[in-house]
Amino acid sequence: MQNIYFTPGPAALYPTFEKHIKSFIDRQLGSISHRSQQYRDLHRFTVEQLRTLLSIPTTHQVLFLGSASEAWERILLNCVEHESFHLVNGSFSRKFYDYAQALHKFAHIYEKPMGEGFDAAEIEVPAYAELICTTHNETSAGVQMKPADIHKLKNRHPDKLIAVDMVSSAPYPALDFGLVDTAFFSVQKAFGLPAGLGVWIVNEACLAKAERLRQYDSLTIGAHHDLPTLWKNAEKNETPATPNVMSIYLLGKIAEDLNRIGIETIRKETEQKAAILYNTLKNSSVFDPFVTETRHQSQTVVVANTRKDSSVVISNLKGKGMMVGSGYGPYKGKQIRIANFPATSFEQIDTLARALNEV
Numbered sequence: 148m149q150n151i152y153f154t155p156g157p158a159a160l161y162p163t164f165e166k167h168i169k170s171f172i173d174r175q176l177g178s179i180s181h182r183s184q185q186y187r188d189l190h191r192f193t194v195e196q197l198r199t200l201l202s203i204p205t206t207h208q209v210l211f212l213g214s215a216s217e218a219w220e221r222i223l224l225n226c227v228e229h230e231s232f233h234l235v236n237g238s239f240s241r242k243f244y245d246y247a248q249a250l251h252k253f254a255h256i257y258e259k260p261m262g263e264g265f266d267a268a269e270i271e272v273p274a275y276a277e278l279i280c281t282t283h284n285e286t287s288a289g290v291q292m293k294p295a296d297i298h299k300l301k302n303r304h305p306d307k308l309i310a311v312d313m314v315s316s317a318p319y320p321a322l323d324f325g326l327v328d329t330a331f332f333s334v335q336k337a338f339g340l341p342a343g344l345g346v347w348i349v350n351e352a353c354l355a356k357a358e359r360l361r362q363y364d365s366l367t368i369g370a371h372h373d374l375p376t377l378w379k380n381a382e383k384n385e386t387p388a389t390p391n392v393m394s395i396y397l398l399g400k401i402a403e404d405l406n407r408i409g410i411e412t413i414r415k416e417t418e419q420k421a422a423i424l425y426n427t428l429k430n431s432s433v434f435d436p437f438v439t440e441t442r443h444q445s446q447t448v449v450v451a452n453t454r455k456d457s458s459v460v461i462s463n464l465k466g467k468g469m470m471v472g473s474g475y476g477p478y479k480g481k482q483i484r485i486a487n488f489p490a491t492s493f494e495q496i497d498t499l500a501r502a503l504n505e506v
């Protein structure tokens with residue numbers, strides 16, 4: 148029996164994955180030179196599909212990294228001389244902050260408990276912070292930050308750079324890249340691919356900053372793939388080192404599939420499927436939505452408090468061929484996490500909702 152994966156990353160593979168990996172093999176793309184025109188065409192195709200899907204303007208470059216967490220380090224090294232500012236409400240946003248400290252940046256933090264979200268109005272950005280680090284979807288807690296609130300922060304602080312971790316939500320959030328300097332995701336979440344590729348979207352303001360910082364003797368922007376080097380290669384549709392051609396190819400194909408459906412439809416369906424899950428939790432005697440403020444409830448990773456131990460719930464669902472994630476950190480035994488990515492159909496969500504009612 149095939150399991151249905153509702154785990155928030157690695158997640159269910161996109162239904163067309165098998166077809167695309169077969170064409171990758173049939174076309175022998177694993178053996179082509181990454182300095183060939185054939186590779187450059189493949190690379191350009193993926194970038195173009197992502198530009199269409201996410202409305203990425205030409206002011207921004209699309210770069211390929213090993214993972215999303217690599218983007219944390221690249222952004223901090225290349226875009227911060229002294230001070231960064233972090234909105235932290237769970238394990239992933241905290242790691243971004245931890246990276247800043249490990250890189251000896253002066254990292255400011257505005258922290259809230261897991262399950263709570265951020266609105267622009269309450270946020271005071273420290274005067275000397277050069278970079279505002281936000282997490283659109285905090286995967287550990289199932290909390291989202293509305294794009295409008297992220298945009299407001301940039302509007303209030305046009306002189307600062309703003310970064311958006313959209314790892315467990317892209318392509319769902321409708322970010323306005325006129326108001327977002329840099330954003331990033333990895334492919335094993337909502338794009339329904341195996342792990343092994345990070346995508347870094349970054350603008351000219353970030354590049355200019357990196358070029359300035361590169362001249363300082365007292366600072367390093369890194370040896371491995373600094374932003375100016377990545378950017379220069381991307382202009383030729385290449386990468387500095389031998390890239391994950393398979394994943395870049397597959398991402399382009401899945402993005403093309405999503406573009407055929409249309410991003411508006413994908414966003415609307417994501418919200419409709421999330422509504423089914425949240426309604427199920429609200430009407431359940433075993434489960435509750437962890438996040439109580441509706442506007443902060445993630446549309447892509449639904450977290451439920453469970454009155455029965457989560458290990459019992461998880462194995463009950465597993466017996467029916469459905470895999471859900473456990474709670475994170477202190478909530479491990481008390482919560483389950485359910486991914487609601489484009490790979491998951493309405494039918495699968497309905498099947499899970501019925502099973503949750505029977506737990």
Ligand SMILES: *Cc1c(COP(=O)(O)O)cnc(C)c1O
Pocket residue numbers: 156214215216217239240282284285286312313314315333334345
């Ligand atoms: C999964 C995740 C990451 C880390 O992604 P990797 O691909 O494992 O590096 C970062 N941020 C968020 C919000 C995530 O969900």
